[in-house]
Amino acid sequence: MKVLKFGGTSVGSVENMNHVKSIINDGSKKIVVLSAMSGTTNALVSIASEIEKNNINQAESEIDKLYKKYVDVVDNLLTDKYLNVGVMAYVNERFNFLLRCLEKPFSLTLENEVLAQGELLSTYMFNAYLQQEGINSQLLAALDFMKINEVKEPDFKYIQEHLNEVLNSTPGADIYITQGFICLDDAGKVSNLQRGGSDYTATIVGAVIKAEEVQIWTDIDGMHNNDPRFVEGTQPISDLSFDEAAELAYFGAKILHPQTVLPVREDGIPVRLKNTMNPPAPGTLISSNHVENGIKAIAAKDNITAIKIKSGRMLQAHGFLRKVFEIFEVHETSIDMITTSEVAVSLTIDDDKNLDKIVSELEAIATIEVDKNQSIVCLVGHSIVNHEDTFKLFQILKDVKIRMISYGGSRNNISLLIDTKDKVETLQKLNAYLFELVTL
Numbered sequence: 001m002k003v004l005k006f007g008g009t010s011v012g013s014v015e016n017m018n019h020v021k022s023i024i025n026d027g028s029k030k031i032v033v034l035s036a037m038s039g040t041t042n043a044l045v046s047i048a049s050e051i052e053k054n055n056i057n058q059a060e061s062e063i064d065k066l067y068k069k070y071v072d073v074v075d076n077l078l079t080d081k082y083l084n085v086g087v088m089a090y091v092n093e094r095f096n097f098l099l100r101c102l103e104k105p106f107s108l109t110l111e112n113e114v115l116a117q118g119e120l121l122s123t124y125m126f127n128a129y130l131q132q133e134g135i136n137s138q139l140l141a142a143l144d145f146m147k148i149n150e151v152k153e154p155d156f157k158y159i160q161e162h163l164n165e166v167l168n169s170t171p172g173a174d175i176y177i178t179q180g181f182i183c184l185d186d187a188g189k190v191s192n193l194q195r196g197g198s199d200y201t202a203t204i205v206g207a208v209i210k211a212e213e214v215q216i217w218t219d220i221d222g223m224h225n226n227d228p229r230f231v232e233g234t235q236p237i238s239d240l241s242f243d244e245a246a247e248l249a250y251f252g253a254k255i256l257h258p259q260t261v262l263p264v265r266e267d268g269i270p271v272r273l274k275n276t277m278n279p280p281a282p283g284t285l286i287s288s289n290h291v292e293n294g295i296k297a298i299a300a301k302d303n304i305t306a307i308k309i310k311s312g313r314m315l316q317a318h319g320f321l322r323k324v325f326e327i328f329e330v331h332e333t334s335i336d337m338i339t340t341s342e343v344a345v346s347l348t349i350d351d352d353k354n355l356d357k358i359v360s361e362l363e364a365i366a367t368i369e370v371d372k373n374q375s376i377v378c379l380v381g382h383s384i385v386n387h388e389d390t391f392k393l394f395q396i397l398k399d400v401k402i403r404m405i406s407y408g409g410s411r412n413n414i415s416l417l418i419d420t421k422d423k424v425e426t427l428q429k430l431n432a433y434l435f436e437l438v439t440l
Contacts, residue, residue: 003211005033005180005202009219010276011122012038014076017129019276023217024175025135031205033180034126035198036118037073040066044118047098048111056102063102067095070121077125080132087128094121112190116143119179119198127177138173140166146183146201148191154263155186160208167209178205199257203271207263214264215272216256222273222284223248223255225297226431230424235435237284239291244380245271247413251378252301261286295393296381298430300423304336304374305352306403307359310344311366320365321345327361336376337406337415346404348376348417374403375423379414379430396429 006020011034024032036044043066050059070091078084094117104110123139130137145162147155167176180198185191193200199216206214220228222236223245240248242265249256261271265288274283309324324345328335331354338347349355355370362368379393394402397416404417418426 008038040118196257252299
């Protein structure tokens with residue numbers, strides 16, 4: 001059995017839902033994971049924000065606007081009157097829930113419940129649409145089997161036990177439809193896998209059922225060798241290893257949730273990236289195979305903060321770095337890049353919500369410099385650190401101030417820290433040198 005995930009754009013209109021139906025209706029049994037319709041999660045985030053700020057009238061206005069969008073979609077999607085009435089009843093139920101949220105005190109659980117409505121709506125509507133088209137589909141509630149533990153990792157034992165239960169209860173279905181993104185936390189409350197988490201849902205499910213393949217369907221022909229938003233003429237990559245894909249996803253490639261490949265990696269279950277609007281395109285296959293060495297792709301991650309920690313106490317002293325790392329651990333802040341010298345350590349973070357507290361504690365043991373508005377540019381490829389021409393690329397960046405270089409920590413990654421204002425120029429220059437055979 002395969003697991004197919006479709007993103008918000010893929011279910012963002014009646015026309016696109018018809019594309020999805022054509023892709024999945026091939027006679028084979030499968031599990032289909034859906035995101036919320038495009039624009040819905042952003043609207044729900046805004047509604048939750050207005051509730052938090054006690055702007056109840058504004059929140060109610062945004063709920064009404066979103067409701068009208070869904071009424072229009074249902075009327076255009078479902079021509080069968082019986083199914084139309086049934087789905088509208090469900091839509092009204094979900095939006096009445098949102099209206100009741102306006103009367104409750106704001107909490108993280110309330111916010112998560114608000115955000116969950118998008119996936120609940122998209123899957124209910126799409127399942128009804130498949131039934132209208134004569135397809136034997138069954139809706140599986142992700143909240144009946146998808147759960148994370150106390151450290152926000154998938155509870156695979158729980159998921160396997162409960163997913164098998166719900167699958168066994170409806171063995172006659174040809175296609176199973178379920179929600180991406182949403183889950184229960186370790187206390188049984190509604191939670192989620194963070195933005196882009198539908199990819200993660202798909203590979204978790206794929207790992208649990210030992211899927212033949214997991215397919216991630218989006219609106220682009222696979223993983224590209226550079227960011228097409230900033231660089232013209234980028235090309236899809238035909239093959240990536242799990243290591244390469246993980247590096248690219250973590251360091252900015254938007255097509256994949258950073259944790260997507262982790263659940264399927266151990267079992268070697270391939271992940272294929274495909275384009276809903278162009279199904280014949282081969283896309284990108286992510287697997288255990290290393291097809292070639294050298295630089296395959298470039299990605300960039302913004303909103304990076306660099307912290308330089310300088311102290312004479314570091315010189316020939318043990319335990320100093322442990323104290324530094326403990327401060328970041330206490331404030332639950334992960335580190336992306338790190339370089340050290342005899343008396344200084346420079347590192348980067350992408351979550352600065354506890355930056356002031358971190359800096360305050362670090363200043364007790366060292367002199368601190370903070371640089372915001374930084375970007376990490378990441379070059380990825382199998383055994384990239386052994387590639388004989390790797391350092392030639394730095395010749396073309398002589399006009400770009402490189403704040404840090406991470407080289408050798410991973411065999412598949414070289415990372416550069418630069419000022420965000422230089423990001424586009426850097427991506428374009430590297431692309432010309434590496435992929436367009438331009439001599440600079």
